[in-house]
Amino acid sequence: MSGSSNIVAMKKIVQQLRFEANINRVKVSQAAAELQQFCVQNALQDPLLTGVSSSTNPFRTQKVCSFL
Amino acid sequence: MAAQPSDTLATLKTESETLKTKLEEERAKLHDVELHQVAEKTEALGQFVMKTRRTLKGHGNKVLCLDWCKDKRRIVSSSQDGKVIVWDAFTTNKEHAVTMPCTWVMACAYAPSGCAVACGGLDNKCSVYPLSLDKNENLAAKKKSVAMHTNYLSACCFTNSDMQILTSSGDGTCALWDVESGQMLQSFHGHAADVLCLDLAPSETGNTFVSGGCDKKSCVWDMRTGQCVQSFETHESDINSVRYYPSGDAFASGSDDATCRLYDLRADREVAIYSKESIIFGASSVDFSLSGRLLFGGYNDYTINVWDVLKGTRVSILFGHENRVSTLRVSPDGTAFCSGSWDHTLRIWA
Numbered sequence: 001m002s003g004s005s006n007i008v009a010m011k012k013i014v015q016q017l018r019f020e021a022n023i024n025r026v027k028v029s030q031a032a033a034e035l036q037q038f039c040v041q042n043a044l045q046d047p048l049l050t051g052v053s054s055s056t057n058p059f060r061t062q063k064v065c066s067f068l
Numbered sequence: 069m070a071a072q073p074s075d076t077l078a079t080l081k082t083e084s085e086t087l088k089t090k091l092e093e094e095r096a097k098l099h100d101v102e103l104h105q106v107a108e109k110t111e112a113l114g115q116f117v118m119k120t121r122r123t124l125k126g127h128g129n130k131v132l133c134l135d136w137c138k139d140k141r142r143i144v145s146s147s148q149d150g151k152v153i154v155w156d157a158f159t160t161n162k163e164h165a166v167t168m169p170c171t172w173v174m175a176c177a178y179a180p181s182g183c184a185v186a187c188g189g190l191d192n193k194c195s196v197y198p199l200s201l202d203k204n205e206n207l208a209a210k211k212k213s214v215a216m217h218t219n220y221l222s223a224c225c226f227t228n229s230d231m232q233i234l235t236s237s238g239d240g241t242c243a244l245w246d247v248e249s250g251q252m253l254q255s256f257h258g259h260a261a262d263v264l265c266l267d268l269a270p271s272e273t274g275n276t277f278v279s280g281g282c283d284k285k286s287c288v289w290d291m292r293t294g295q296c297v298q299s300f301e302t303h304e305s306d307i308n309s310v311r312y313y314p315s316g317d318a319f320a321s322g323s324d325d326a327t328c329r330l331y332d333l334r335a336d337r338e339v340a341i342y343s344k345e346s347i348i349f350g351a352s353s354v355d356f357s358l359s360g361r362l363l364f365g366g367y368n369d370y371t372i373n374v375w376d377v378l379k380g381t382r383v384s385i386l387f388g389h390e391n392r393v394s395t396l397r398v399s400p401d402g403t404a405f406c407s408g409s410w411d412h413t414l415r416i417w418a
Contacts, residue, residue, distance in 0.1 A: 010080040016258070017087035020298060023336060027098045031317070031335035032106040035360070036378055038315045040110070042359035047403045048418070049361050051117070058141070058158055059121040059404045059418040 107378035116384040124414040131408035146173035179230040188221035236263040258296040270316040280307030309353045322351030342375040358402030366393030
C-alpha cells in the first residue's frame with residue numbers, strides 16, 4: 001500500500017470539497033420560484049402539456065402524410 | 069522533523085469530513101422551503117391522454133439507446149445485437165442500418181447537422197458514421213473512430229456542432245474529443261466508479277455538462293477546465309440517467325433506487341424526489357417536456373411514469389412495452405417522446 005499516493009488522492013478530495021463548499025448559493029425559495037416561473041411562462045408552448053390537437057401534431061394524424 | 073505520512077493522511081481525512089459537514093450546513097441554511105410548497109399556488113394539471121402513436125420494429129434484440137435528429141422526425145437507435153438504425157418516425161421506415169463490430173451498443177447520438185451519427189459500447193470506442201443519401205452505400209466503410217476509453221462507452225453526445233463529442237465510460241471518466249483528429253481535448257475525473265450517463269447544458273447556459281454514475285453521484289463539469297464544479301450524492305443506488313431542466317438551472321436524474329430526483333444548481337441541492345411506495349424498480353431514463361413541467365421516466369418494470377415536476381406528484385402511468393424501458397427522449401419540438409425497450413421496439417407517444 002503506497003502512503004504517498006493515498007495522500008495525493010486525499011489532497012485532491014480536500015481541494016475539491018473546499019471549492020464546492022465555497023460556491024455561491026441562493027435560497028431554495030428563490031430557486032423554486034424561478035423554476036415555477038419558467039414552467040408557467042413556457043406552458044403554452046409545450047405540446048405534450050397542452051395536448052396539441054391532431055391537426056397540428058404530426059404524430060397524431062391518422063393518415064401518413066407525405067411531405068413535398 | 070519530517071511529518072509522518074500517516075499523520076498527514078489522518079489530518080486530511082479529518083479535514084475532508086469537516087468540509088463535508090460544512091457543505092451540508094451551508095446547503096441546509098438556504099433550505100427554507102420545499103419546491104412543492106412553492107408550487108401549491110400553481111394550477112393542477114388535468115388528465116393526460118398519451119398513447120403509442122407509432123411502434124418502430126426492426127431491432128433483433130434489446131434497444132439500449134436512442135436520440136432524435138434536430139429535424140424532429142428522424143431517430144437513431146442502438147441495440148444489444150450490434151445494430152444501429154436510423155428511422156423516419158413519421159412513416160416508421162428504416163432509412164439506414166449499420167452493424168457495429170461489437171454487441172451492446174449502449175450509446176448513440178445524432179449529429180446536430182443531421183448528417184452523421186455516433187455510437188459505441190462494448191468496443192470501448194465512440195465512432196462516427198456519416199449518413200449517406202445513397203441507401204445502398206455501406207456506411208461502415210466511412211466509419212471514423214473518435215474516442216477510446218479503457219472500458220465500455222455508456223453515453224455520447226455531440227456538443228453544439230458536429231466537430232466535438234462528449235463521452236462517458238465504464239472506466240469512470242468522461243472526455244471531450246475532436247471528431248476530425250480523434251484527439252482528446254479534455255478529460256473529466258472525479259467519479260469513483262462507472263459513469264453511466266451524461267447531458268449537455270442548454271447552449272444558453274454555457275459550457276457545462278452533468279454526469280451520473282455507479283458511485284451514486286452526479287457531477288456538474290466545466291468543459292473548458294475539466295473541473296467538477298458541483299456534485300450531489302443523495303441517490304441510494306446507480307444513477308442511470310441525467311437530464312437538464314430546459315432553463316439549464318436544474319437537472320433530473322433517474323436511479324436504480326426507484327426514484328427520480330431534481331437538483332437545483334443555484335440552490336446547490338436536491339429540491340424534489342419523485343417516488344411512490346408502489347414503484348420499486350429502477351428508473352432507467354428521464355426527460356423533460358418543453359416547459360419543464362412534466363418529467364417522463366422509463367422504468368425497469370416496463371412502465372413510463374409521468375411526473376408533475378413542480379408538485380412532485382405522478383400524473384400518468386403509461387403501459388405498452390413488454391420489457392424494461394431502457395431509453396427515453398422527448399422530440400426537439402416537444403410534440404412527442406420516444407421510448408426504447410428491451411422488448412426490441414421503440415414507441416412514439418403523443
